[in-house]
Amino acid sequence: MTTPPPTADDLQALAEAVNLAEIEALGRARLDRNALEYYASGANDGHTLRANREDLATLRLRPRMLVDVSHIDTSAEVLGLPLDFPVGIAPSAFHGLAHADAERATARAAAAAGSVMTLSTFSNTPIEEVGQAAAGRLWFQLYLLRDRELSRAVIARAEASGARALVFTVDAPYLGRREANERHHFALPPHLSAPHVVSRAELAQVETDTGSQLTHYFQNLVDKAFTWNDLGWLRAQTRLPIVLKGILTAEDAELAVQHGCHVWVSNHGGRQLDTAVSAVAALPEVADAVAGRAEVYLDGGVTRGTDVLKAVALGARAVFLGRAALWGLAAGGEAGVRQTLELLRAEVRLALALSGKQNLRQVGRDLLMR
Numbered sequence: 001m002t003t004p005p006p007t008a009d010d011l012q013a014l015a016e017a018v019n020l021a022e023i024e025a026l027g028r029a030r031l032d033r034n035a036l037e038y039y040a041s042g043a044n045d046g047h048t049l050r051a052n053r054e055d056l057a058t059l060r061l062r063p064r065m066l067v068d069v070s071h072i073d074t075s076a077e078v079l080g081l082p083l084d085f086p087v088g089i090a091p092s093a094f095h096g097l098a099h100a101d102a103e104r105a106t107a108r109a110a111a112a113a114g115s116v117m118t119l120s121t122f123s124n125t126p127i128e129e130v131g132q133a134a135a136g137r138l139w140f141q142l143y144l145l146r147d148r149e150l151s152r153a154v155i156a157r158a159e160a161s162g163a164r165a166l167v168f169t170v171d172a173p174y175l176g177r178r179e180a181n182e183r184h185h186f187a188l189p190p191h192l193s194a195p196h197v198v199s200r201a202e203l204a205q206v207e208t209d210t211g212s213q214l215t216h217y218f219q220n221l222v223d224k225a226f227t228w229n230d231l232g233w234l235r236a237q238t239r240l241p242i243v244l245k246g247i248l249t250a251e252d253a254e255l256a257v258q259h260g261c262h263v264w265v266s267n268h269g270g271r272q273l274d275t276a277v278s279a280v281a282a283l284p285e286v287a288d289a290v291a292g293r294a295e296v297y298l299d300g301g302v303t304r305g306t307d308v309l310k311a312v313a314l315g316a317r318a319v320f321l322g323r324a325a326l327w328g329l330a331a332g333g334e335a336g337v338r339q340t341l342e343l344l345r346a347e348v349r350l351a352l353a354l355s356g357k358q359n360l361r362q363v364g365r366d367l368l369m370r
């Protein structure tokens with residue numbers, strides 16, 4: 001099914017939304033079951049999905065008073081790219097389920113907000129088009145395919161399209177079991193495809209009567225044997241910085257740094273190994289292990305300016321939005337993602353001021369209760 005374009009009333013409701021939770025409700029209401037369950041689901045019982053948010057919310061702040069906060073600077077930098085505030089878009093598959101403009105809309109919103117978009121290997125839009133829309137504010141997420149030649153071709157296309165980093169996802173050799181998608185046989189609607197990896201004709205041949213089309217399709221495409229020893233191969237394919245997405249332990253953070261990579265703390269939005277540690281709970285040990293030798297980012301459960309500050313306090317240079325961006329896209333296309341980012345930017349600014357901080361460089365672990 002195609003999600004109908006947002007009406008004038010939808011866009012009015014979006015413009016009046018005061019927080020990301022309201023945009024989420026608007027976005028959810030516009031999606032059919034197939035799309036909604038795909039976006040919303042976590043693996044199995046959803047413990048990690050919930051823990052990402054709960055653990056962010058329960059961390060307590062230690063604000064300082066009587067600081068001159070008449071000027072607040074929210075700016076940040078990721079791999080040399082200046083950001084207006086420390087929030088980017090995490091890679092997520094299939095933006096075409098939310099809006100006809102799909103990844104182009106998300107990219108335009110990220111560019112307009114001074115953010116950065118990470119395009120998924122499983123996008124519905126070819127990277128060449130997204131690169132144009134992102135105006136230099138683009139990273140590319142790589143799933144390493146068993147077909148190494150196809151992987152090489154995709155990496156070359158990402159470079160040629162202006163991507164500034166390769167985000168290599170390491171937590172999904174197999175797709176976690178999102179049981180709602182299995183129960184209701186998730187499938188990409190016929191008007192959508194995944195142009196980096198597979199043709200619509202191939203997709204149509206995937207068996208769906210036994211579960212999620214996605215699971216079958218993914219399991220066949222992705223390389224499950226890739227290890228730390230193979231990273232040299234990947235390094236040789238690109239001159240872009242490599243970010244390993246899905247790191248949750250000090251041990252793997254150390255290996256990532258030894259292999260010349262940056263570190264993205266994530267449990268894939270609770271969609272992979274259920275009961276894995278929440279992203280924010282994993283962040284301190286990862287940041288300590290990295291010890292300034294590489295950049296550290298986080299995603300998972302970020303919906304508030306205070307969430308952003310807490311991640312920065314624990315060592316993240318920036319955080320990334322997964323579902324929040326998708327809800328915005330569903331609620332109102334480019335305008336919805338833009339509104340999501342602008343609300344969050346304002347919250348980051350206010351949270352800094354009320355914490356007695358003028359900029360992100362002043363945000364450290366002393367902002368948090370032990």
Ligand SMILES: Cc1cc2nc3c(=O)[nH]c(=O)nc-3n(C[C@H](O)[C@H](O)[C@H](O)COP(=O)(O)O)c2cc1C
Pocket residue numbers: 038039040052090091092093120121122141169245266267268269270271299300301302320321322323324
């Ligand atoms: C619908 C959906 C699709 C996703 N697709 C991808 C993907 O293609 N590649 C990837 O590395 N991560 C993917 N992720 C994980 C996100 O990049 C991110 O880690 C996660 O959504 C962050 O959690 P949050 O949704 O609570 O912000 C996806 C997440 C969702 C919700």
Ligand SMILES: CCCCC(=O)C(=O)O
Pocket residue numbers: 093122172214218268271
């Ligand atoms: C087949 C695309 C997989 C996308 C993904 O990573 C997810 O759904 O979490």
